[in-house]
Amino acid sequence: MTAKPPKIYLIAGEASGDLHGANLAHELVRLLPQAMYRFWGGDLMSKELGTPVKHIKDLAFMGFVEVLLNLKTILGNISFCKKDIEAFNPDILVLIDYPGFNLRIAEWAKKKGIRVVYYISPQIWAWKQKRVYKIRESVDVMLTILPFETDFYKKFDYPVEYVGHPLLDAIEKFKAQPKEDFRKKHSLSGKRILAVLPGSRKQEISKKLPVMLEAAKNFPDYQVVIAGAPAIDASYYNSFISENCSIVFGETYSLLDNASLGIVTSGTATLETALFRVPEVVCYIGNPLSYRIAKSLIKVNYISLVNLIMDEEVVKELIQDDCNPEKITEELKKLEQGTPGRKQLEEKYDQLIKSLGTGGASKKAAEKIVAQLY
Numbered sequence: 001m002t003a004k005p006p007k008i009y010l011i012a013g014e015a016s017g018d019l020h021g022a023n024l025a026h027e028l029v030r031l032l033p034q035a036m037y038r039f040w041g042g043d044l045m046s047k048e049l050g051t052p053v054k055h056i057k058d059l060a061f062m063g064f065v066e067v068l069l070n071l072k073t074i075l076g077n078i079s080f081c082k083k084d085i086e087a088f089n090p091d092i093l094v095l096i097d098y099p100g101f102n103l104r105i106a107e108w109a110k111k112k113g114i115r116v117v118y119y120i121s122p123q124i125w126a127w128k129q130k131r132v133y134k135i136r137e138s139v140d141v142m143l144t145i146l147p148f149e150t151d152f153y154k155k156f157d158y159p160v161e162y163v164g165h166p167l168l169d170a171i172e173k174f175k176a177q178p179k180e181d182f183r184k185k186h187s188l189s190g191k192r193i194l195a196v197l198p199g200s201r202k203q204e205i206s207k208k209l210p211v212m213l214e215a216a217k218n219f220p221d222y223q224v225v226i227a228g229a230p231a232i233d234a235s236y237y238n239s240f241i242s243e244n245c246s247i248v249f250g251e252t253y254s255l256l257d258n259a260s261l262g263i264v265t266s267g268t269a270t271l272e273t274a275l276f277r278v279p280e281v282v283c284y285i286g287n288p289l290s291y292r293i294a295k296s297l298i299k300v301n302y303i304s305l306v307n308l309i310m311d312e313e314v315v316k317e318l319i320q321d322d323c324n325p326e327k328i329t330e331e332l333k334k335l336e337q338g339t340p341g342r343k344q345l346e347e348k349y350d351q352l353i354k355s356l357g358t359g360g361a362s363k364k365a366a367e368k369i370v371a372q373l374y
Helices: 015-031 042-051 066-070 070-086 100-112 131-138 149-154 166-176 201-218 250-260 268-275 288-297 307-311 325-333 341-355 362-372
Strands: 007-012 038-039 092-096 113-118 139-146 192-197 222-228 244-247 260-264 279-286 318-319
Touching: 007 015, 007 042, 007 070, 007 100, 015 038, 015 166, 015 268, 015 362, 038 042, 038 070, 070 100, 070 288, 092 100, 100 113, 100 131, 100 139, 113 362, 139 149, 139 244, 139 362, 166 250, 166 268, 166 362, 192 201, 192 250, 192 268, 201 222, 201 260, 201 279, 222 250, 244 250, 250 268, 250 288, 260 325, 260 341, 268 279, 268 341, 279 325, 307 341, 318 325
Parallel strands: 007 038, 007 092, 092 113, 113 139, 192 222, 192 260, 222 244, 260 279, 279 318
Antiparallel strands: none
16 A cells, blocks of 8 residues: 655745755655645745745744734734645644744644644744743754754753754855856946845835945945845835946845855845855844844844854944944945955854854755654
């Protein structure tokens, strides 16, 4: 008698989750080509698994105030998700980051008897550490990607499995692929490139991109190239972009591979930029109320993954009022070719890359998920 193919349900709700979810899905399909897959995600996961139940462009809300303003939509998505999971009746539920949403789904799924694997731990070490108790009750297997998370969870008597950081896989995969001439493809000149990464959500782009571009005007020897979010229409960027800059969509790695400097929004992009060894300044501007609430709750000293992993200020973080054109310019100039600041940063980047290990996170995570099925 032939065994039924396993059913796997995956949920990612943001651009970084879509990236890591796509690499995970690729490895899962390689190991279990016969399995049935259903997922929430973006364009990258769609290339691996087909059409998503919900696309990330309809899911990403950032900040306390923004979540409250969109609470009806969020609760509606949670309700719909539960019904969809029940209808699919998966053998395993794989949750990828996106904690505000996925932790609720995990708690519900566990009560329904669905096996839950969480890939990429919520940043509970930064704030709301008591959520670890909920995770311990509702998540069967936690797969972590940051080296210090194992010790954090150990304090709460909850064993986790460290698989390494999936960005190493994503970048290695990119570098192994044949490439078009990036400059020629986008009609760029031979001038050095100043990469501007303003984020993947409209609300953060509208706050940060004008400030970033104003600072970029102080670097006339560079050409400015913006990393556009694939889920956002090009027309949205038109009111921000001047004649002296270009925009590329879905080619952030190609941009970073060719860039000499970067102005980068806080988040996964800070680590991606560092792994391409591009000197960067990290920017954060949030809703003032959301920021004040977060600052009172957060228990870590840094906002960028680079600094969190290294536990020191490797890259300069400019937050709220400090994130202005003058300070961005000042910090970037310290990182230009030939400056002492650049040499020091490159040495720290070497240490960072070494601390993350040898890669293979997506493959290891997929193998651990498959092991839960048999």
